[in-house]
Every structure is written in structure tokens, then in C-alpha cells.
Amino acid sequence: MMRTRPLILTCVVVGVLGSAAALVGWVTGAQGQAVRLDGDVSYDFGEIVLSDKSKLYEHTFRLVNASRGYLHVEGVTSTCGCVGVDAEPKSIAPGESLTVNVKIAVHKPGQFGQLAAMRFAGYAQPVQLTLQARVVLPEALTALIDEVVVARDTPRRIPVQYSSRSPGQSAPPQLKVLTPNGYSSTTGEWMRVSGGEAAASSRWQCELTIEAHEGDSSGDVMLEVPGADVHLTLPVRVR
Known part of the structure; x- marks a missing residue:
């Protein structure tokens, strides 16, 4: 069951995610208007050596409000608690940037992927953030x-x-x-x-x-x- 927590991103371990994550994330509101976030909405950590399961790996998304109105971040939908995210500011004027700081923890070798959905007030569909990595054991x-x-x-x-x-x-x-x-x-x-x-x-x-x-x-x-x-x-x- 999906649960909602404001500004907390958690992850689900899946197989290799495809290349669907684009350089521009967008959703359509109830009236047909589109909200645009210019910037990369996917990130690949590359190879992570599983030497310390308590270690966190970080990445910062910087997304620009390319729509005509203010955007308000309501929260992030997630399914587990292995990743934390801080998104600031909550309200974004046209042309301003949204900074999303992501921290992930990995616990087993293999392909790792997470898909999180950022919800915006007044828009039915979320913007999806995609994180990937290949986790390997230390030699x-x-x-x-x-x-x-x-x-x-x-x-x-x-x-x-x-x-x-x-x-x-x-x-x-x-x-x-x-x-x-x-x-x-x-x-x-x-x-x-x-x-x-x-x-x-x-x-x-x-x-x-x-x-x-x-x-x-x-x-x-x-x-x-x-x-x-x-x-x-x-x-x-x-x-």
C-alpha cells in the first residue's frame, strides 16, 4: 500500500529501470494546464561498493519552475524508508528553482532503482524522480x-x-x-x-x-x- 509523507522520499528496490525518465518532468492539471520542471529528473549513482551498509549516498536535483504560475510541493509518495529527501522551497515562483536533496542507503548487491513521485497542489499526476545504481560486493x-x-x-x-x-x-x-x-x-x-x-x-x-x-x-x-x-x-x- 502506498503512503504519503510530506517531503520524505522512500524507495522501492526494483529491477533495472528503463530510460523513461527524461530531462524535463511535467504533469497536467485538472484544467489541462501543464506544470513544467526543467532539469534532470533521473540520476544514476553508477557502481556502489557495499562496504558499509550504514553509509548514505547523496545527490541534489535542481529543477526550475518553467510554468506560468506558482507551484506548491505537497509531498512525496513512497513505499519504504531507505531514502530521505528534503525539497526546498515548498512554493516556487515562475523561473525559480526547486532544490531536492536525496540521500539513499543500499543493503544488498544487484541492480538498485527507486521511483518517487512529487505531488504538486492542483495537479493530478505527480512528477517522478528516478534513482539507479549497481551495487557490488567489495573485493x-x-x-x-x-x-x-x-x-x-x-x-x-x-x-x-x-x-x-x-x-x-x-x-x-x-x-x-x-x-x-x-x-x-x-x-x-x-x-x-x-x-x-x-x-x-x-x-x-x-x-x-x-x-x-x-x-x-x-x-x-x-x-x-x-x-x-x-x-x-x-x-x-x-x-
């Missing part, structure tokens, strides 16, 4: 265990995951492993555990096998993905 290399403890001459298998920002990455990553003296390591086959050809990001997993030999001591195993700025240090303790 990261992680081990799925908290502590690596190995017994001498006994292979220890460690699940390792790599999150890629490359959309639809089809080729598995390459893993470079640096071990202390006396250790040996092998890397199993990478398997994609999420994402696909059309996905905004993908996640891969493999098994890293580490073995400590007689006379070795505890140390750090260094992992990296060549070509990506991601590294992981695994402290290894020998028992």
Missing part, C-alpha cells in the same frame, strides 16, 4: 575458519572464499600462496558459490591445503589474488 579474500592449527606432516584443509566485483566473472581467480620455510601448500579447484553471467558480483570458494613438516614452527601464510588488490594473512600454529 575480499577470506578464510572460513577462525584459527589454523596444523599437526606436523598432517594436511590441513582450509576453505577460502574470494568475492569479486567483476560482473558475471566466468573465469575462476588465481591464488598465490606464500608459506614459511618448511611448509607446503596446494590449492584445490575454485567453485562459484554465488553470482552468474548477469550478476553484479560473484563469490568463489576453494580448499587450500597446508602441511607443516618436521622441525617447522608457527608462522604466517600469505594469500593474494594477482591483479586484484586483495590480500589475506593466515596465522598458522603448529601443535
Whole structure:
């Protein structure tokens, strides 16, 4: 159900929005007169890396009253509370500007879009504002265990995951492993555990096998993905 709140814009996560948002937004009043707002009524944030879900992303729309009379902003229709908007001033004389400050929060990877409707007094149809983004996971290399403890001459298998920002990455990553003296390591086959050809990001997993030999001591195993700025240090303790 749609709800109305004055000057508060919220969003609905949808698929990729089309190119219907034009450079000029307009609506028609009950008597057939048109209200015009000159300016861009759509904005694409581009790629957003989902590293902090509490972070807000901002954009300011500047729209000019191109009609012959005053316009009065009654409010914005919305369906959820993940975006806030301040619109000033509420009443706009012909030729004057309306400033709409938008703040959005994103919470999951994928295509993100929101469509909000600004209502004006005396006009049945709202002016629509369109916001878009492509949300991707940060590139990261992680081990799925908290502590690596190995017994001498006994292979220890460690699940390792790599999150890629490359959309639809089809080729598995390459893993470079640096071990202390006396250790040996092998890397199993990478398997994609999420994402696909059309996905905004993908996640891969493999098994890293580490073995400590007689006379070795505890140390750090260094992992990296060549070509990506991601590294992981695994402290290894020998028992």
C-alpha cells in the first residue's frame, strides 16, 4: 500500500529501470494546464561498493519552475524508508528553482532503482524522480575458519572464499600462496558459490591445503589474488 509523507522520499528496490525518465518532468492539471520542471529528473549513482551498509549516498536535483504560475510541493509518495529527501522551497515562483536533496542507503548487491513521485497542489499526476545504481560486493579474500592449527606432516584443509566485483566473472581467480620455510601448500579447484553471467558480483570458494613438516614452527601464510588488490594473512600454529 502506498503512503504519503510530506517531503520524505522512500524507495522501492526494483529491477533495472528503463530510460523513461527524461530531462524535463511535467504533469497536467485538472484544467489541462501543464506544470513544467526543467532539469534532470533521473540520476544514476553508477557502481556502489557495499562496504558499509550504514553509509548514505547523496545527490541534489535542481529543477526550475518553467510554468506560468506558482507551484506548491505537497509531498512525496513512497513505499519504504531507505531514502530521505528534503525539497526546498515548498512554493516556487515562475523561473525559480526547486532544490531536492536525496540521500539513499543500499543493503544488498544487484541492480538498485527507486521511483518517487512529487505531488504538486492542483495537479493530478505527480512528477517522478528516478534513482539507479549497481551495487557490488567489495573485493575480499577470506578464510572460513577462525584459527589454523596444523599437526606436523598432517594436511590441513582450509576453505577460502574470494568475492569479486567483476560482473558475471566466468573465469575462476588465481591464488598465490606464500608459506614459511618448511611448509607446503596446494590449492584445490575454485567453485562459484554465488553470482552468474548477469550478476553484479560473484563469490568463489576453494580448499587450500597446508602441511607443516618436521622441525617447522608457527608462522604466517600469505594469500593474494594477482591483479586484484586483495590480500589475506593466515596465522598458522603448529601443535
